[in-house]
Amino acid sequence: MRADARKNRDHLLAVAGTAITEQGVDVSMRDIARRADVGLATLLRHYPTREALLEALLRTSFDELTATAEALETSNSPGDALVSWLRDCVAWTTEYRGVTVLMAAAIEDAESALHASCVTLRAAGARLLARAQAEGAARTDVDGTDLFALVAALAWLSDQPSLAPRADHLFDVVASAIMTNAASANTGGAPLRARS
Known part of the structure; x- marks a missing residue:
């Protein structure tokens, strides 16, 4: 995996971890994408399901x-x-x-x-x-x-x-x-x- 792709995945995971800690596992994928400042399609490309x-x-x-x-x-x-x-x-x-x-x-x-x-x-x-x-x-x-x-x-x-x-x-x-x-x-x- 390229360094920039790994950095993006790590960022998404960090944001998701914070969101789940605060709101629980039912937090929407759309909310995680918004918090990560990426489009939902970008999040779903990396992680197709919750x-x-x-x-x-x-x-x-x-x-x-x-x-x-x-x-x-x-x-x-x-x-x-x-x-x-x-x-x-x-x-x-x-x-x-x-x-x-x-x-x-x-x-x-x-x-x-x-x-x-x-x-x-x-x-x-x-x-x-x-x-x-x-x-x-x-x-x-x-x-x-x-x-x-x-x-x-x-x-x-x-x-x-x-x-x-x-x-x-x-x-x-x-x-x-x-x-x-x-x-x-x-x-x-x-x-x-x-x-x-």
Whole structure:
């Protein structure tokens, strides 16, 4: 890709990221184009669908969360690794309003531009969960799909103005319900909104 084309794509992604952070994933493509000071046709030439735009915008974060899961598999106790990754994942999903709805739908839709990234992310969490379960640190009646759903639920809670102040407490409650040792559920990590 030519340097000027890459610069244009990077600019579109930066503008889209800001728009989605402010207005959520339902922000119109026309609004993103207007904010980027380009025509809608230009935006659509680079990203023909909203999902294609979101996939490009979110790919780096998906990759980082997957890499974090892999690093945690070898560097932390199974229970602490799971809770740490879960906290990071929930914090990230609160950054882009409404993204968890799209992620949940993309898991079931193999044609979605987000499908592969979401499946990979769910698998990373499932590996951490299975490791914690094998060590007796997590309940065995929870699977990767449940974990993915809990991330979505916790992100939704964090996005509700009346519940946002309780987001960290509610995270600890849910994490304690997953873990067999409640003490490992409260890792004293950064607040969920730290990445927002």
